[in-house]
Amino acid sequence: MSGELLVETRGAVEIATLNRPERLNALNEGLVEELNAYFAGLAERKEVRVVILRGAGRGFCAGLDIQEDRTTDETPVLRTLRTQTSIGNIYRRMRACPQPIIALGHGAAAGGGLSLLLASDVRYGSPSFRCNAAYIRIGLGGCDMASSYFLPRLVGASLAAEMILTGRFIGAERALSAGLISEIVEEEALLGRGLALADEMLATAPWGLRLSKQALNLNIDAPSLDAAMAIEDRQQVILSATEDHKEALAAFLGKRAPEYRER
Numbered sequence: 001m002s003g004e005l006l007v008e009t010r011g012a013v014e015i016a017t018l019n020r021p022e023r024l025n026a027l028n029e030g031l032v033e034e035l036n037a038y039f040a041g042l043a044e045r046k047e048v049r050v051v052i053l054r055g056a057g058r059g060f061c062a063g064l065d066i067q068e069d070r071t072t073d074e075t076p077v078l079r080t081l082r083t084q085t086s087i088g089n090i091y092r093r094m095r096a097c098p099q100p101i102i103a104l105g106h107g108a109a110a111g112g113g114l115s116l117l118l119a120s121d122v123r124y125g126s127p128s129f130r131c132n133a134a135y136i137r138i139g140l141g142g143c144d145m146a147s148s149y150f151l152p153r154l155v156g157a158s159l160a161a162e163m164i165l166t167g168r169f170i171g172a173e174r175a176l177s178a179g180l181i182s183e184i185v186e187e188e189a190l191l192g193r194g195l196a197l198a199d200e201m202l203a204t205a206p207w208g209l210r211l212s213k214q215a216l217n218l219n220i221d222a223p224s225l226d227a228a229m230a231i232e233d234r235q236q237v238i239l240s241a242t243e244d245h246k247e248a249l250a251a252f253l254g255k256r257a258p259e260y261r262e263r
Contacts (some may be wrong), residue, residue: 002171005034006056012049013198015191021057026065027112032086032138039093046263049206050198051097053120054104054111054191063134064112083117088113092120097218098210102197104182118150121213123180123196126187129172133178137167143231153220155180204259205244211235230238 007018015036018025024169025031029218042048055061064087072079094116096102103120111134130178132153136142142164151160154180163170175181215231222228239245244262251258 001217004031004037007038010046010195012202013052014048014050015052015054015197018053018061019056020065021055023065023067023115024059024062024108025055025057025232026062027087028065028068028237029070029086032090036086039090039097042097042099046206048099049097050201051101052104052194052198053101053104053116054189054194057105059113060103060105060109060129061116062108063113066138070071071102082252083085086193088145091115091119097220098213100213102194104194105129105131106190115145115147115150117180118146121216122182122197124183124185125175126190127172127184128187129175129181129184131175132167132169132171133163134167136161136165142167149202192257203257205239205242205248205258206263207242208239211212211239212220218237221232 002020003130006019008015008017018031020026020028027035042051046120059247064083070079070083076083093109100122101120101124102244103117103123104125105117105123106126107128107130109117109129109131111132114131114133117131133142133144133147135144135147145219148160151163154160155163159170159178162168168179170180172181173182176184181192212235215235218231219228222231248258
């Protein structure tokens with residue numbers, strides 16, 4: 001680990017901080033490797049129940065570090081494919097990990113930095129927050145790093161097309177009205193707001209939280225109402241057989257906090 005991703009543990013919550021503030025947390029090879037390793041490893045770390053993702057310094061993440069020297073013996077096509085795949089794997093692993101991810105955006109989230117937000121489960125932004133799908137601005141296609149998948153689902157086809165076809169920035173207010181972020185929070189209060197939401201998630205049964213994220217992931221692409229409800233039925237049948245379900249019912253009826261045991 002190069003220290004370009006800092007991870008702080010607070011009980012069952014981990015705070016992952018992109019730590020290249022001198023480069024606006026742009027994605028270089030070291031940070032990409034650390035993000036991939038971190039999110040891939042979460043599947044086996046049941047003691048971690050919620051992740052908070054944020055950036056150090058003046059902004060969240062400026063996207064790919066285009067000034068990094070990526071010279072290798074590979075042909076340009078293979079080198080670009082390797083870069084595309086390694087960065088893209090971050091977003092795949094974020095969606096695949098069982099822990100909900102709460103992203104805290106401040107300053108700029110551009111290109112691959114925007115995709116870090118899009119691949120998270122909940123997003124809050126400060127008043128300074130602004131974001132863009134920057135790819136088209138450097139002569140590439142505007143659809144990159146899952147932007148063409150996530151954006152239409154989050155903000156609708158019209159705004160997604162506007163962002164992808166121009167690379168223009170949108171600010172916090174428009175991001176909020178479009179549903180890209182849940183709330184605008186003063187920058188100094190962002191972490192506290194994220195931790196407060198994490199506490200609400202921690203009040204749920206561990207397997208209930210995991211399977212709920214899984215069902216949301218699956219059902220965003222469900223081919224039909226029946227297919228979506230089949231996933232929900234599967235989840236409820238599994239969870240109804242757990243001891244934590246019995247405990248949650250008893251705690252609800254007894255007007256007390258549940259004590260979950262299944263991890």
